[in-house]
Structure formats: structure tokens, C-alpha cells
Amino acid sequence: KGLKATFRGLVVGTVLFTQLSSDPYSDVSVFLDLSYGQLSAPSTVNHNWHVHNYPISTETDNDKGCCLSTGGHWNPYNIDITVSAYAVNCAPDSPFACEYTDGNMPLSGPNSIIGRSLVIHYTNSSRLVPYESYILKQLPANQQLSCGLGVACGRTIHMVYSNE
Structure with a gap:
């Protein structure tokens, strides 16, 4: 099964989440195909992205x-991400100790990311203005930042296919 986030604004493109239909505990693969909506905008790297609580x-x-x-x-x-082990292990020189992989990001069930938002942050952690992806059907920040230079959000993340 799969979910698709579509971005149509400052950031354009799609993010595709896929998971085995037969195993809700299987790994979720995430494929990103994103770019700036303005061809004259300079390329940037190191953007964090997160599933947020609400659409x-x-x-x-x-x-x-x-x-x-x-x-x-x-x-x-x-999960308390402010505990010392998280702060010590999550650093620019050890990015894989941060939130790189989430073995529990189901596309179905009570803890599904469906129905939540996908937010892409600027490299300075603020949100890329103001385009978010919304995950349709059944997606606390380290800091809550105001809207401004900083959030890409795409409007629709929806079920694109399912074997169920």
C-alpha cells in the first residue's frame, strides 16, 4: 500500500510512502521527488522533514x-527526545542517531501517519513557508516556530494504492 504527498507551492513534487499491505509492522519506504517551484531559487540541502500531529x-x-x-x-x-542520550547522540557529526529512520511509521492502524501533515523545514529548523502536505485518512516539535521563512507543506497526502 502507499500514500502520496503532493506539494504545489514554494516546493513542488511528491513524497511517496510505501509499506507491505500484508504486514503493518514492516518498514516504510519513503521516496522524495521535490524541487523549488521557482526555477530561479538556489538549491539548498539538509532540510529536516517531519510528520506533524494535525492536517x-x-x-x-x-x-x-x-x-x-x-x-x-x-x-x-x-518518547522524550529531550533526554540526555538523544541530545548527546544526535549531532551534526552523527546525523544517523537523530530521526533518520523510524521503524514505526505505519500506514494503517491507530498510530498511522494518515490524516496528519508532512512538514519540510528550512536548514535552520524553521518551516518553509507555507506549504504543507496533508495525509488523508486515518502524520512535539523540538520547538514550535512561527510561520515565516521556513516551511514547505504540500496539501494532499492520500492513499494511492492498496492491495487490501
Whole structure:
């Protein structure tokens, strides 16, 4: 089965999440095909992206307030990422100790990312303005930042196929 996020704004393209239909505990593969919507914009790297608690609650992707509606990072088990081990192990020289892989990002069930937002952050951790992806059907930040230079959000993440 799969979910697709479509970005149509400052950032354009898609993010595809896939998982075995027969095993809701199997790894989720994530494929990103994104670029700036303005050809004259310079390329950038090292953008964090996160599933956020809530869908976008604004009328349009261009509404500057849409960034404020997604809440913090989706953390269904309330893992404390402020504990010292996280702070010590998650650093620029050891990025794989951060939030690189999540073995528990199901596309179905009570802790599914469906129905939440996908937010792409600027390299300085603020959100790329103001385009978010919304994951349709059943996606706390390290810091909650205001909308401004900093969030890419695509409007629709939806089920694209399923064997179920």
C-alpha cells in the first residue's frame, strides 16, 4: 500500500510512502521527488522533514497561517527526545542517531501517519513557508516556530494504492 504527498507551492513534487499491505509492522519506504517551484531559487540541502500531529486547517496552501495549524511532531508513544542520550547522540557529526529512520511509521492502524501533515523545514529548523502536505485518512516539535521563512507543506497526502 502507499500514500502520496503532493506539494504545489514554494516546493513542488511528491513524497511517496510505501509499506507491505500484508504486514503493518514492516518498514516504510519513503521516496522524495521535490524541487523549488521557482526555477530561479538556489538549491539548498539538509532540510529536516517531519510528520506533524494535525492536517492543515486553512483554505489554501498559500495562507500564511497554514503553518500554525499542524501542531508538533507526530509522537504517538510520547518518547522524550529531550533526554540526555538523544541530545548527546544526535549531532551534526552523527546525523544517523537523530530521526533518520523510524521503524514505526505505519500506514494503517491507530498510530498511522494518515490524516496528519508532512512538514519540510528550512536548514535552520524553521518551516518553509507555507506549504504543507496533508495525509488523508486515518502524520512535539523540538520547538514550535512561527510561520515565516521556513516551511514547505504540500496539501494532499492520500492513499494511492492498496492491495487490501
